[in-house]
Amino acid sequence: MKEQKPMLKMTKITKSFPGVKALEDVNLTAFGGEITALMGENGAGKSTLMKILSGVYKKDSGTIEIDGEEVQITGIKEAESLGVTIIHQELSVLPNLTVAENIFLGNEKTNKFTGRIEKRLINERSKMFLDQIGCKIDPSTLVKNISVGEKQMIEIAKALTKNSKIIIMDEPTTALTDVETKKLFEVIKSLKEKGIAVIYISHRMEEIFAICDKVVVLRDGKYVGEERVKDIDNDKLINMMVGRNIEEQFPYKEYKKGQVLLEVKNLNYGNIVKDASLAVKAGEILGVAGLMGSGRTELAKTIFGEYKATSGEIYVEGKKVKINFTRDAINNGVCYLSEDRKKEGLVLGMSVGRNMTLSNIEKYENKFKRIDQNAESKDVEEYIKKLKVKTPSSAQLIKNLSGGNQQKVILAKWLLVAPKVLIIDEPTRGIDVGAKKEIYELLNELKSMGKAIIMISSDLPEVLGISDRIIVMSEGKISGELAREDANQESVMKLAVGIK
Ligand SMILES: Nc1ncnc2c1ncn2[C@@H]1O[C@H](COP(=O)(O)OP(=O)(O)OP(=O)(O)O)[C@@H](O)[C@H]1O
Ligand SMILES: [Mg+2]
Numbered sequence: 001m002k003e004q005k006p007m008l009k010m011t012k013i014t015k016s017f018p019g020v021k022a023l024e025d026v027n028l029t030a031f032g033g034e035i036t037a038l039m040g041e042n043g044a045g046k047s048t049l050m051k052i053l054s055g056v057y058k059k060d061s062g063t064i065e066i067d068g069e070e071v072q073i074t075g076i077k078e079a080e081s082l083g084v085t086i087i088h089q090e091l092s093v094l095p096n097l098t099v100a101e102n103i104f105l106g107n108e109k110t111n112k113f114t115g116r117i118e119k120r121l122i123n124e125r126s127k128m129f130l131d132q133i134g135c136k137i138d139p140s141t142l143v144k145n146i147s148v149g150e151k152q153m154i155e156i157a158k159a160l161t162k163n164s165k166i167i168i169m170d171e172p173t174t175a176l177t178d179v180e181t182k183k184l185f186e187v188i189k190s191l192k193e194k195g196i197a198v199i200y201i202s203h204r205m206e207e208i209f210a211i212c213d214k215v216v217v218l219r220d221g222k223y224v225g226e227e228r229v230k231d232i233d234n235d236k237l238i239n240m241m242v243g244r245n246i247e248e249q250f251p252y253k254e255y256k257k258g259q260v261l262l263e264v265k266n267l268n269y270g271n272i273v274k275d276a277s278l279a280v281k282a283g284e285i286l287g288v289a290g291l292m293g294s295g296r297t298e299l300a301k302t303i304f305g306e307y308k309a310t311s312g313e314i315y316v317e318g319k320k321v322k323i324n325f326t327r328d329a330i331n332n333g334v335c336y337l338s339e340d341r342k343k344e345g346l347v348l349g350m351s352v353g354r355n356m357t358l359s360n361i362e363k364y365e366n367k368f369k370r371i372d373q374n375a376e377s378k379d380v381e382e383y384i385k386k387l388k389v390k391t392p393s394s395a396q397l398i399k400n401l402s403g404g405n406q407q408k409v410i411l412a413k414w415l416l417v418a419p420k421v422l423i424i425d426e427p428t429r430g431i432d433v434g435a436k437k438e439i440y441e442l443l444n445e446l447k448s449m450g451k452a453i454i455m456i457s458s459d460l461p462e463v464l465g466i467s468d469r470i471i472v473m474s475e476g477k478i479s480g481e482l483a484r485e486d487a488n489q490e491s492v493m494k495l496a497v498g499i500k
Contacts, residue, residue, distance in 0.1 A: 004031075006030060006197075007030055007032040007165060008028070008029060008030040008053070008197055009063075009064070009065040010028040010029070010049070010052075010062065010064050011062055011063045011065075012027065013027075013028075013052060014059065014061045015048055015049075015052060015059050015060050017400065018392075019392035019393070020400075021221055022048040022221050023052075023221045024221050025062075025222070026222065026223045027223050028199075028216055030198075032165065032195045032197045033193070034197060034198070035192055035198045035199075035213050036197065036198070036199050036216060037200050037201070037208045037212040037215040038050070038199055038200065038215075038218070039208065039215055039237070039240075040217055040219055040241055040432075041219065041241055041242060042405050042408070042430075043390030043402040043404065043405050044218040044219055044241075044402075045218050046170070047088075047201070047403065050168045050170060050199065051086070052073070053073065053166070053168065053199075054079045054085070054086035054168060055073045055075045055077070055084070058074070066083070066084075080162065080164075083164050084165075084166045084168070085159045085164040085167050086167075087155045087168065087169050087172055093143050093151050094143060096144060097142070098123075098140050099137055099146070100119070100127075100140065102158065103125075103126045103130075103157050104126070104161065105158070107161065107162075126139035129157040129161055130154075132157075132160060133156055133184065133187050134180075134183035135150070135157070137150055137153070147175075147293060149175040149177065149180060149292045149293075152172060152173075152175050153180065156172065156187070164196065165195075165196055166196070166199065167198050168198075169188075169199070169200050170201045171201055171430055172202075173202060173207060174202075174426075175292070176292070177291045177458060178460075180292070181207075185210065185211050189211065200212055203430060203432050203433065205238075213228065213229060214226060214227070214228055215229055215237065217240040219240075219241065219242075224241075225240060227240075241433065241434075242434045246433065246434060248437075249437060249465065250440060250462070250466050251441055251444065251466075252444075252466055253444045253448070254468070255448050257281040257282060257284050257468075258282030258450055259317065260279045260281050260315075261280060261281060261282050261317055261451075261452035262280050262316055262420075263278070263315040264277055264303060264312065265312060265313040265314075265315070266313065267299070267302060267311075267314070268310045269298060269302040269308075269310055270310055271476070272295055272298045272476050273295050273476055274475075275477065276302075276312070276478050277478070280421065280452040280454055282451065282452055283447050283450055284447065284453070284469065285447060285453045285454075285466060285467050285468050286452075286453070286455070286468070286469050286471065287457065287466070287467025287470040287471070288456040288457070288470075288471055289457070289460065289463045289471075289492045290472055290473035290474060290479075291497070292458060294473040294474050294496065295475070296425075296456045297456065299473065300423045300425055300454070300456060303323070303329070303334065303336070303423065304323070304326055304334065304336035304423060305323040305324060305325045305328050330419070333421060334419060334421040334423070336423045336424075337410065337411065337414045337423065338425055346410060348397070348399040349397065349399065350397070351396060351397060351398065352384070352393075352396050352397075352401065353380040353395065356379070356383060356409055356412045356416060357380065357413070357416065359414075359417060360417045364376040379416055380394045383412035383415065386412075386438065387411065387438055387439070388408070388434070388438060389408045390405050391405065403430050407431055411424075411442075418446065418449070420451060421452045422453050422454070423453075423454040423456070424455050424456070426457055426459075427443070427457065428459065428462060440465075443466065455467065460489060460492060464488065464489070467484060467487070468484055469481065469482070470482045470487045470492065472492055472496050473496075474497065474498040475498065479496070
């Protein structure tokens, strides 16, 4: 299929934001009928480059050619009419509309006579597109009632409804299960067969090797190089991205375990969390594996008081506690770091620094109830450095940070609170390969301080790599528990799909 003229040629693209040179002389070509991976660390400029292509941002300089002709992309509509569709990293579905209304948003089918939206028609057509990606969700469901993963599916279905020749996917699989990811890959392959140029951004190396033809690497806003995927391996790619080799991706350390810090007995939340019992000790990471929708996040939110348990008991350091609201959990030293960070974890209009300290601001108040800014900025600067948050300063607004760097800030926030029990949901989703390791090391540090950690993750190598013990959930129940030594891909998956 290849070796005609490229579908897309971006040449010497440069873009600055106040205080940040996001892109400098970056080149990118992509062919129809190929999947081009765009890779690089958090903040390397991937999303910015793709936002320029899709008309969200204006470039400062450089040229863009589509199908051999130079084009001026001045806005989202122009990009769409030129055949460019982007599925953003930050999901942009509207919670109070139905699935179908979201899919046809801006493209509504209205009745000629009444001007009303043809609910039945868009429901039927949505179902068709959802079927294509193997998603069984009912199109008339309100989006606020569905999971992050399902929202992602809606974005993809939405892209399919537009007749695009360049489709950009910015980290599409971060919230998908293995099964859904496989389905998505089938869809992407069919797009490829149709001659579409797919540009694919992901931090998951195995995905690049599974579906991409070519990989283009950016580092610090600059073009590093490109390779055919068949000509490179994991280590070479990591080296291109971070400029060095990374040994030992999962730095597991064992510490002496202390008393049980959190114990949950027969916890129920409606029909969603069923009879869950677990215990986690000081100095221990309890991994929680399971397919998406198995109730892992709901279990966490019930423990945290975000959902009100219908029955069951919770003990902190052996003492029975009543958790009716999240405040109760926090006051008892139990914190939850959410998977849907944009919605639940960040104040987008606030600075990087204040986002880190907000939930713990009392710590910095002096006796006159004034914030001691020196103490605050000392902590902030320490964590910016530790987690390698890419930002011009701690005063930068959080919304201007790249997706992965926003995640690091949220993580810093809870690490600063350093609760007794930290429940952490998908800690490295969207985080680059170098920074993942820093996060594992911070979790180890918390472990060494005698904290108890519950880590929910869909990244199986990660669960296996850094947990001391693993529980697996299936259909709202804890279907089994595995010691670190007995846990492997197979034993976990068996429990996850409910095979005894
Ligand atoms: N609107 C903005 N205002 C200011 N700076 C911005 C803005 N958008 C992006 N940046 C900065 O530009 C740089 C590149 O960001 P970009 O989002 O393109 O990174 P990325 O490669 O997509 O990273 P990630 O893997 O974390 O998503 C970062 O330093 C980011 O903070
Ligand atoms: Mg990005």
